[in-house]
Amino acid sequence: MAELVIDVQNVSTTLGGRSIHRDLSLSVARGEVIALIGGSGTGKSVLMREIIGLLKPQAGRIELFGQSVWDSTSEQMNTLRRRFGVLFQDGALFSSLTVEDNVATPLFEHTDLPHATCRQLARLKLALAGLPPDTAGKRPSELSGGMRKRVALARALALDPELLFLDEPTSGLDPISARAFDKLIRLLADSLGLTVFLVTHDLDTLFSIIDRVIVLSDGQVLGSGTLAELKHIDDPWLRDYFAARASEGETVHGN
């Protein structure tokens, strides 16, 4: 098996007296595009926050690139942070900066390149994310939701990370923009050799760009594999989940 990029072992989490994860383990190999799915409240976003070092689990071990996230010094953690990018659910762009400066911020902070070069690299990332050049000077508040997501993606890519975390990348986008965004992620993953870990509710994303799906249920990993493999798992939530897709397809045919 290829090198493990994410390795989560026996993680348990309790938030506000409620058990979220019980002895949960999963791993992601280099180059994989992985989707994490599960019903609302199964702790998908919590797990992602734990992996990127924002929330400490009560027990267990989390490793990124073979280095433990929660046993690292803050300096080691900062080096680690340069190797992954995060796209937050609603973009989390800095509203007081221009789009260009938003994307250039990681470069300003983590490299000693001249600021002019950082801005040029930021514009390259914006172009890679499929945004027209005139977006660069605008403010996040002047952009549509889809464009904000693209800017956030460009910012996540600023330092050319090896690993990309996406929290519901297509939520709030219309189906056409959502599919275009999916294609973009796949294109970038293939051409830049990224490992992508995404949390999603979007079935179309799963069917189009994902290598492997990990299903969370009841605080543990219910199953992991391609969509075809998952259909063999006998679980009421998973059955309903895929049934939603099937009935949706029928309605379309009916029309």
Add this chain to the structure above:
Amino acid sequence: MREASAHFDEAQGALIASGVWHAEAASALPNVSGKTVRILDGAGVAELDTNGAWLLLTAARPRASDPMPELRAFQPQHLAMLNLVAQHAAATAAQTGPHREGMLELIGRSTLVVWANVVGLLGFVGQLFLELMTLLGHPGRWRWREFGTQLGSIFVGAIPIVAGMLFLLGVVFAYLLGDQALQFGANIFVVDGILLAVMREVSPVIVAVLVAGRTGAAITAQIGTMKVTDEIDAITTLGLSPLAVLVIPRMLALLIAMPLLVFIGDIAGVVGGMLVAQEQLDISYSIFRDRMVDVLELTTLLVGLCKAPVFAVFIALIACRMGLSVTRDARSVGANTTSTVVQSLVAIIVLNAMFAVTFVKLGI
């Protein structure tokens, strides 16, 4: 991992790169300005990301319109990366930097902002008046609960700070005044001085300044944040008027709270003065009280109290309008909150001066 390095081969016109090419590799680039790079050689490149690819490409052809150099001996995935970056390289062409404003432009722009604020305030007063007229016709639409909440935080919450501040100011006033009066043996007139100063000027102005900083800023920040999170739009969509729901209850609460706070301030200031008079000037509490009954006219108290509602209306108008004119970013919430405090303070000082002149002309 190998350090990034690159050198220029004059004979071939080739830029030969090797090692790990990430964003940090920029310092390894040789100076090739004025020379034509015909070949980009990547035989020794171990790793290449988009930042590294862009650095190499830009060194080889400074303008995206220049001919593409021959890419030699790159590994296939690095070649794909270079081609991907080359496709988008035109978009990274340096654009003109942000426009710098001269002094004259700055003055002009600031004047326009001040003018827009004045016009905006007048427009807001008009809207508010119409809304009030509508509300008078429909008494059921008054938001009493919101009014109560606001009164609680604006009035009750401010009592300790108002009482404390005015008490200390009373102490300071009595002390300084007493020091002078003592030299002339005119101790008793300290009572007259304290009453006049505290009730007529100090209490109304200081309370207004406190309320502008405390409540005015809070109102702008609160309404502004609601604007950022679309709550104002949600209120409008529910068929409610943001003015009736948010602005009028706050304005009414301020209108009622301010005179009460000024009165509390009056008492605290006089008590502070009494204490110092007793300690410093041998004016006992009973003498102080007798003198107060003799010299205090009702108009002195009323002049101070009648300023309060005027200050209140202006603070509420400014704070609510600045809150509603927040645009959709975090910086403008901060900027508008600052602006509220500044505008309120200016309004208080100007209004107070107008009151002083008017009262003198009227002989009050």
